[in-house]
Amino acid sequence: MWALGFAGLLTLFFILTWQGVRFNYDFENFFQHDDPELDFYQEYREVFQNDNDYLLIAIENNTGVFDSAFLTKSLAFENELKQVDGVVEVVSVLNQKEPIISPFGVNYRPLLDWFSKESLAGSAQKIKKDKQWMGNLIADDSSSLLLLVQNEQMIGKERGDTLYASIESKLQAYHFDAFKTAGKIKAQGAFVNLLQQEFAFFLSFAIVGVLLLLWMMYRSWWGVVLPFIIIVTGIFWSLSFLLLTGGELDVMSVMQPPILMVIGLSGMVHVVNHYQTALVASESKDKAIFGAFKTLGLAVFLTALTTSLGFVSLYFTNVPSLMWFGLYTGCGVMFMFLALFSILPFALYHLPSLPSSNREVWASRWNKFLKLLFHNITAHRKAISLSFIVVTLLAGYFMSQVKTNGYILDNLPEGHSLLEDFQFFDQQYGGSKPLEIQIQAGSVGQDLFDYRVLKEIEKLEDFVRENYNTGFIMSPLTAVKAVNKAQNRGNPKAFVLPSALSYERMQPLVDKMGQSQNIKLWTTDKTIGRLSSKTADNGSLLGKRQHQKLDEFVESNIDKELLKVRLTGTSFLIDKSHELVTYKVFSGLGFAFLLVGIIVGFLFRSWRVSLLVILPNIVPLVWIGCVMYWFGIDFKLSTSIVFAIAFGIAVDDSIHFMTNLRMQMKEGHSLLKALFLTYLTTGKAIILTTLILISGFVMLTFSTLEIPWFTGVLVSLSLLFAVLADLLWLPVLLIPFKKVIERKINHRNSLDRDKQTQLK
Known part of the structure; x- marks a missing residue:
């Protein structure tokens, strides 16, 4: 009863400290936080600005934008937009004035003049020829036409939602033929709305799924209500702990309810299966409950620990969203273990027992199936082992061919309006993905406006335009080109770097016009600047190749004495994250494998047995990689994490199997006899828990978000592969080491007997 009292006190504590559910989607939570490139970018944006604090608005007109009524209405909207709290600047063709330099000075004329049909036709003809x-x-x-809205820097989620809602309501009020929007303040709100829907869906779906499974297993209302209370209690503790320690629900943590539910249910099945087996053997209920928890206490604790370690291994990624998901879900698994062992004894005591005939019929069927399977395995050991080795080696080869490739909007479902809007800007306006490059005058050049430095910037711009297929590029060179164009009465062909002699004459005008730049492109001392553009989101794989080509071009074609170049920006950091997360997930898995090896080594006092147990747990991971190759699934943030989750859960089968085997051998059975008995008891529980776990993870495939969907499909497959490896290959691997294992167990039994003798 003390355990039940502990559960009650803990529940009361979390009720009194309940913080309320908080949802968030911070784009920067997917950056590597130990990356020097992130430190550099944070310094860069302090000098210039955050490269994704903008909103793109495309206003469409069925008869084309060169329509006076449409332009008048668009200008009214723009002027109203500038008054919205949170809007810093609005850039469009509607408010652009072209400088015209003449002997009498600098005059400015509107880029677009639509106050008469003739002037509008002239403006349209001129603009259509101008790639600027x-x-x-x-x-x-x-x-x-495009309105580039610069909003407040580093705007928070709630303020961003308010700002976008205000902008959207004004757009709706003007009744344009159509409009598209894309940007951070829109994306964050859309993602959080999806998260709230997904969380409610998964929570309700998981509840229905667990209730259905419990009814199928126990066919009594006690058998449904009490286990359900245990699982809900464990989830409540986990969620309360997350909120109490400042955590928030994001695209990762919305998966916690179904994951924790099926993990709790699978642990319960192992205990209840042992309890029901004892009842079949005509033991009393009290003795059966005590025996189940005494026998399986260590095994269930170790499986909870290894599952928790699988999730916690995500902490090694150093990507905040993955780190906190791994850490909090790992803690959630241990909370579920506490709920199981503090409430389940009471629950079992009040569960009505199944009719004896039913128990005996089902026990007989299971025993018949498992006996046949065990005898077939021992009779074909060489063929089974060879098959697993060959298939795993082939799968490993195919896994090595899987590419690392991810997109900024990976998580969105195909056909989502936000995704379609971003794709619209990729197709019509050169891209929605920011591209940022810091440029700095070298030791020889005086500053960025030294003509020799400008020639280097020109070479860099030409390469960037070709390599990244960018839209319009802005840099200090843009100001020089604009002045040259102004000196040539707005001729589009003059938007180029002039000759050295012409540049020398125009330099005072460049200094004067540069002071009124809308977007900061260089520092006050003119030694550091930015080259800024936008590209289509073509994936991190292509992005990596483009970045490598840029590095090679700079190395071989840019004079470092004149110009220093460094790629930066949020898009660059995300592209890097996809690559680094894959590497670090597998590094964390190496640590998890080591810990599992230590646990098994502790049970059997043998490093060789540890290695043997690890081998079947490599199988599901490698086979998943093969599946990814054949179905064209890439490594990225949303798929790499599956390996950590799959390992943490799949290794439970091995731990249960080895713990039961050790218990059977401690009772004096030979290895073959112990394997047979383990097969009849733990084998059944492993199959049942695998089916339960798969049914739980299949729930995630109903998600509209990519991360939960991939997790559901790939983890379900890994669990299937794991049960095959543990029931077919693990016994085959252990049999050749019969003498070693028996010697270790016998030695341990001898030490235990000596201790008991000394105590007496």
């Missing part, structure tokens, strides 16, 4: 505007602030087909 077409494909940049006006779509190439003239069907829409």
Whole structure:
């Protein structure tokens, strides 16, 4: 009863300290937080600005944008937009004025003049020939115009939601033919809405699923209600702990309810299966309950620990979203273990027993099946072992061919309106993915406006435009080109770097016009600047190749004495994260494998047995990699984590099997006899728990988000592969080491007997 009292006190504590559910989706939570590139970018944005604090608005008109009524309405909307709290700047063709330099000084004329049909036609004809505007602030087909809205820097989630809601309501009020929007303040709100829907869906779906499974297993209301209370209690403790320690629900943690439910249910099945077996043997209920917890206490604790370690291994990724998901889910598994062992004895005591005939019929069927399976395995040991080795080696080869590739909006379901809007900007305006490069004057150049440095920037711009297929590029060179164009009465062909002599004459004008830059492109001392553009989101694999080509170009073609170049920005960091997360997940798995090896080594006092047990647990991971190759699934943030989750849960079967085997051998059985008895008891529980776990993870495939979907499919497959490896290959691996295992166990039994003798 003391354990039940502990559970009650802990529940009361969490009720009194309940913080309320909080949802968040912070884009930067997917950055590597031990990456020097992140430190550099944070310094960079202090000088310039955050490269994703903007909103792109494309306003469409069915008859084209060069329509006076449409332009008048668009300008009214823009002017109203500038008054919205949180909007810093709005850039569009509607408010652009072209400088024209003449002998009488600098004059400015509107880029677009639509106050008469003739002036509008002239403006349209001029703009259509100018690549400075077409494909940049006006779509190439003239069907829409772009408003680039700069919002407050580092805007928070709640304020961002308010700002976007205000902008969207104004867009709706103007009744444009159509409009598209893309940007951080929209994406964060859309993701959080999806998270809230997913959390409610998974929680309700998991509850229904667990209730159904419990009814199928026990066919009594006590057998449904009490185990359900245990599982809900464990989840409540886990969620309360997360919120109490400042955690929030994000795209990762919404998966916790079904994961913890099926993990708790699988642990319960092992205990209840042992309890029911004891009842079949005509033991009393009290003795059966005591025997189940005494016998399986260590095994269930070790499986909870190894499952927790599998999740905690995600902490090694150093990606905050994955780190906290791994840590909190690992803690949640241990909370579920506490709930199981503090409440389940009481629950079992009040569960009505199944009719004796039913228990005996089902026990007879299971025994018949498992006996046949065991005898077939021992009769074909060489063929089974060879098959597993060959298939695993082939799978390993295919796994090595899987590419690492991810996208910024990976998590969104296909056809989601947000994804379609971003794709629209990729197609019509050169991209929605920011590209940022820091440029710095070298030791020879005086500053970025030294003509020799500008020539290097020109070479860099030309390569970036070709390599990344970018839209319009902004840099200190842009100001120089604009002045040259102004000196040539706005001729689009003059938007180039002039000759050295011409540049020398125009330099005072460059200094003057540069002071009014809307977007900061260089520092006050003109020694550091930015090259900024946007590209389509074509994936981190292509991005990595493009970045490598840029590095090679800079190394061989840019004079470092004149110009220093360094790629940075949020998109670059995300591309790097996909690559590094894959590497670090497998590094964390290595640590988890080591800990599991130590646990098994502790049970059997043999490093050779530890290695043998690890081998079957490599199988599901390698086979998953093979499945990914054949179905064209790439390594990335949303798939790499599956390996850590799969290992943590799949290794439970091996721990249960080896713990039961050790118990059977301590009772004096030979290895073969102990394997046979373990097969008849633990084998049944392993199969049942695997079916339960798979049914739980299959729930995740109903998600519209990519991370839960991949987790559901790939973890379910890994569990299937794990049960095959543990029931077919693990016994085959152990039999050749019969003498070693028996000697270790006999030696341990002898030491235990000596201790008991000394105590007497």
